[in-house]
Amino acid sequence: MRIPIPYLITLLLITFSQAGTKAQHKPGFLEFMHHPWVDSTLQTMTPEQKIGQLFIIQAYSENEKKTDELIAEIQNFQVGGILFMQGTAANQATITNQLQKHSNIPLLITMDAEWGPGFRLKDGPKYPVQMALGAIQQDSLIYRMGHEIGQQLKRLGVHVNFAPVADVNNNPGNPVINYRSFGENPNNVVRKTWLYAKGMQDAGVLAVAKHFPGHGDTKTDSHLALPVIQHDSTRLNTIELYPFRALADSGIGGMMTAHLQVPALEPNPNLPSSLSPRIIQKKLVEEFGFDGLVVTDGMNMSGVTKYFNSGEAAVRALAAGNDMLEIVPNLSEAITAVKTALQEKIISNEEIDWKCRKVLALKKWLELDRYQPAAAKNLTADLDNPRYTLTKRLLHEQSLTLLNNEDSLLPLQRLDTLRIAVVSLGKENTTSFQRMTANYLDVDFFNLKKNATHLELSQLVTRLKNYNLLICGLHNLSLSPSRNYGTDPLWQEFMKGTADKKQVAVLLGNPYALNFIPGIENTASLLIAYQENAITEELAAQAIFGAININGKLPVNVNSTFKLNDGLEVKKNDRLKYTIPEEAGISSPYLERRIDSLANLGLKEKAYPGCQVLIAVDGKVILHKCYGHLTYEQNQPLEKDHLYDWASITKITGPLPILIKLHGENKYNLDLPFSFYYPPFRNTDKEKITTREILAHQARFQPWISFWRNALTQSGELQHSVFHPQPDPGFNIRVSSQLFMNQDHIQDMLGEIRDSRLLPTTKYTYSDLGFLLFPFITKDLTGQNYESYLRTTFYRPLGASTVTFNPFNYFPLERFVPTENDDYFRQEQLRGFVHDESAAMFGGVSGNAGLFGTANDLAKIMQMYLQYGRYGGEQLLDSASIAEFTRIQYPKNENRRGLGFDKPYIDNHKKKLKEAYPAVDASELSFGHSGYTGTFTWVDPQKRVLFIFFSNRIYPTRNNSKLFDLNIRPAMHQVIYDSLKKGHSNR
The missing domain is CATH 3.40.710.10 (DD-peptidase/beta-lactamase superfamily)
Known part of the structure; x- marks a missing residue:
């Protein structure tokens, strides 16, 4: 069912106005905590089965050979859920159905589908990264995206999405969050995270915000080590913790706990936040009043394994307030340790029962008590729905951010005065960006490959001398900070060598990359597209020529020149836009x-x-x-x-x-x-x-009038006085490749028109x-x-x-x-x-x-x-x-x-x-x-x-x-x- 957008926005504004006062909105699945199915199921379970329900094991749908191993773990440990990683949609659906057959209690199927199933699946729908979404001003599109991702995951048989990322990224060097965050403004992060989560949950998929208590200001990847967040409590409450408190108030279903060291909240330097009762139980559950599902980040990450083995980590995580544990390296060791902790009363039976009850209530909310397998028929077609493509296009379009626009250069006007070269830096072959610009004007294409020589650069600069406008696409960038976001040092020299030209530069990547391209701040127009794919390249080209509006705002501080919320608005100018039928309210399959x-x-x-x-x-x-x-x-x-x-x-x-x-x-x-x-x-x-x-x-x-027949001889040949087979003197009117006409004959033809007989009556008669x-x-x-x-x-x-x-x-x-x-x-x-x-x-x-x-x-x-x-x-x-x-x-x-x-x-x-x-x-x-x-x-x-x-x-x-x-x-x-x-x- 589609929810009318005006009603939705009103509802969400009410929700936000209540956030931060008291937790008036609880996750929907909690209403099933004492449902008869939950009660009866819990009563029949052994302690081992209850413990097993608190673990999520990892699966790869690209490797069907390991399915038997997964089935064995399900049967041996009665695990509560599966986390699918890389693979394909069809394989995942098939493996899901196989695994569900071998589980006494239906499994929670989970994914990290941060920007849609395509985050993990080779053939899954993929929306823009969250940093790009952070630039968007029309927030209703975020809800629409969340709802669609929920629909797609349900179609795949997935019940829980470990998304969205609620971290406030304010560290350009962050190696693990960075572009996965909505940005640097906590309010923007809260608003967009909740819209995404709300859309997904309205579609019947549980949203899990991550990574509590906030992974945005780190320079360390918690997959590799234990990052340290050095800020004091005041700063943490206003930045890092703020989104999670607001989301807890709003009714998000789940929270994922991160492996961080936060001295202001936990004095033990070797205790990750995910294992800290002070941070999980005291802060998140009691202070924030969060009653939803609390899940750890991968327990196989070095931020945990560096200090604890699987058994100790599992016991500490559950005791700290987590409800489910994800990807424990040694599952047998972990479950045995939890059983021992129960016997030693380190964890109480009541705690395990409550956590298990919460998991079962979630499964009831997801209607897993009446489990239906994921249908294989039409799966690919359903996931490729053009309606999803339209949403993706609109999101990319509305994320476009214009940082420079000297003399209102964009949208380009007076095309008749422009000699344009479209240069794709970082690519050897013609790009989608270049091809789209050619829809608007006759332009010339040039390319400078990655790691080109200085000679190749010099030759290119020379070839560009006769153009009065350069449109430059910066391609082949990396979204992450490694190797300076994939920038090429030669680009700086290109900027210097063409500084005398008016330039439009389009960065097809992370805006933090601007810090590694000196001179780009001097371009007449600078457009940020946040990612590189056929859609962003084409939309950026269309924006340059005025086919679409530009109204994105920079979601992060890049440097002293390009700051948070920078972004110039440009109105479209009625040139043709190139898109898909759905944008005009038409079904692509039907029309085509x-x-x-x-x-x-x-x-x-x-x-x-x-x-x-x-x-x-x-x-x-x-x-x-x-x-x-x-x-x-x-x-x-x-x-x-x-x-x-x-x-x-x-x-x-x-x-x-x-x-x-x-x-x-x-x-x-x-x-x-x-x-x-x-x-x-x-x-x-x-x-x-x-x-x-x-x-x-x-x-x-x-x-x-048949002028050519009137120029025939009586024998039917072309008159030599009118036509010659070559351009002789006086015969300079070219009629075809091998026929030239006497220029004086034009006056004869005009005379024929002048002297032609008029028709007798005034009526419609088509005439040349x-x-x-x-x-x-x-x-x-x-x-x-x-x-x-x-x-x-x-x-x-x-x-x-x-x-x-x-x-x-x-x-x-x-x-x-x-x-x-x-x-x-x-x-x-x-x-x-x-x-x-x-x-x-x-x-x-x-x-x-x-x-x-x-x-x-x-x-x-x-x-x-x-x-x-x-x-x-x-x-x-x-x-x-x-x-x-x-x-x-x-x-x-x-x-x-x-x-x-x-x-x-x-x-x-x-x-x-x-x-x-x-x-x-x-x-x-x-x-x-x-x-x-x-x-x-x-x-x-x-x-x-x-x-x-x-x-x-x-x-x-x-x-x-x-x-x-x-x-x-x-x-x-x-x-x-x-x-x-x-x-x-x-x-």
Whole structure:
């Protein structure tokens, strides 16, 4: 059951307000202390069985061969629980079920799952480390994480999590706690520890806070020796002990006792805190009033074994107030010693009974009296639930902490002014961080491997001289302090060598590492991501470009420059975010299954050799996927960075942004005769035709003119006066790789348009002719030619660096998706040359066709339209003008068109899917366009949906209508709306 977040936060605030007064909240399992099952079970147990219930033994699910040994220990000693260490989820579930079969009393299955099952399991879910969580300001996410970890552990058959860490880490050199702590602020630690624990316990798993009385200010690892905490009582009560007292008041179920030497609480220098009655019984149980389960840290750690053997340590631990002992090195010796201590009245039978009763009550709370085995079926799928992935992404995102931001550099603005090099320090190969930055802008990648030579560093610095911004990812770091957190001394030299450049530095690791990278404090922007994985790398890159907010706060003091709670807030700027469907309220499996099915149907029926689908909802790209190959020969798989011929999508991405901008600036009147802007139409039958009529395809123009056929000889050959096979003098209009046109022929084609016969009636007739003319009026209106104006005013500011005419001038052949094998005009496979014959004869630069680009770059343009002209923090187009251009202009004439934009069929929502265009559920505010080559794009401002479908359906020939016959594009489009409805209904 999901608990409403507002109610939860209110409840938790009440809990915190009561903390520190008296222990009003007790662990839930205590209500079963006198349950009939507990009573009857205890009555039937022998003293040996009661003692056995107080021990937890260790298991490794990666080693199934030792299962027989575990079974023997369970049968011989009647142990109370199992602590699982490294392994896999399936193995652990299998071994758990085997062990439970051989135990008379169901076993407590425990784990150290500090940031989820993945803390121990190779294939388990893994959330951010606690230091990263300490930076988060939206605390409800911590509860959500705790609840999910509880669900995952229950699914695995785990009942107790030895987490969260409640230590206040204020020692940068701490070798064992450090990044495992929520940080240095005791209040932050308390709040987040309790939210984590509360979420887990609400999911039915006992939370155990550790390591009492506080392991945060140590330089020694208690696994290896006995650390000493030298502080006085006042300091201990306000820092180290404070979280444990507050958690005891709040109702946490368990506490783990640490092996520490604390002179202010225990004068014996050789007595670990875990074995001290003064610290456990007097302080934790009596003074703090903690009635929950008290468990020792591993009794095999040197902090204990250095001074005591297994038997003496076990007796001392139980006598000190612990209820259960974890990983005793010699179990037989320990149990024998406890039995002897009972006989010698060092420990009373009542004490053992009470501890055993507590363990049984916990098992009853966990419903182990009705034990059910962990189901193996669908275990992996259940643990891989995308909902868990979303929480992990949101936690990483909200932990991002910005420590420097000189001149408000982030989020990056004016992309058209930036020459960016993205440098990954510590990595040899291209990183996820680099690849994500390339989604926003054309950038260059550089790498400097770990332990590079000075020569390699010098060569890199030289290669970076021509860039005005460096984005540097610091990779391959260690979370722990050993070897200076994994920093490379060469990085300091890199910082010096590039100090003249404006830099954005991203530390993908522990913020304490900043102390070992001199010069990094001088970078213009410094972003901390706390960990290195694909998610943190991608989110850090997105934050730099403004796709997400940055609001994390440093949870520790790093040095005199970077202090506790430092962190600059930066608001996102409406650029596209790249995430998973769940962030838009959509089920990943449902969306992908249906899109995959339709895409693969097209491949199977040979509607196209390959296709690409991009879907964004609410500014979030939630699916971008390629299917198939460039051709039916299947020599090259289709990839996201392949460039498509957009065909008629050029109409809404070429002339339209110019006209919308000029209209918004009152420099273009849609209702003046087009001849006012295009003088050749004056004194013709087209003189009074308006731009509005042309854009709405209601100007009575012919649908097209076959210019190339009009340039044939009577025998069907291309006229030599018009076309040459090479670029001879005067023949500099490149039509294809082996065909060049006489530049003077452009005037002949314009004359053909001018002199073309108008249709007899005013009605909707789709026509390219008017769009062919818009490039010719751009220079008079803007002072720049059509192509350069588009590039400098729109494409570069948007970061749409692949969008271009005549892409063969800029990109290698292998980047292009072939369109058609043209065996009638250009006599070649068209690849990188515009397919549309008219656009080709206008030099590949036209208003009806000619643009190429990636789906990702088209998405930027369409998202800008969806956001009514705003993108990347800039208002590129007037919102009122976009509203005007995207409304139906002549509905009474059965004309669905906007101004240049296509619109849904009139009464589209009343139609069946096979009759609708595009999707049935596309709102009346939606708009887009399709392209003859098999391209399609549509946005819906009302539903915040963006859809792009790319295919080369005309390869190898245009005589292929299967894309339309199968209704693939409207069907895919409808899947998005279906997914939204399904997602919302399941919330």
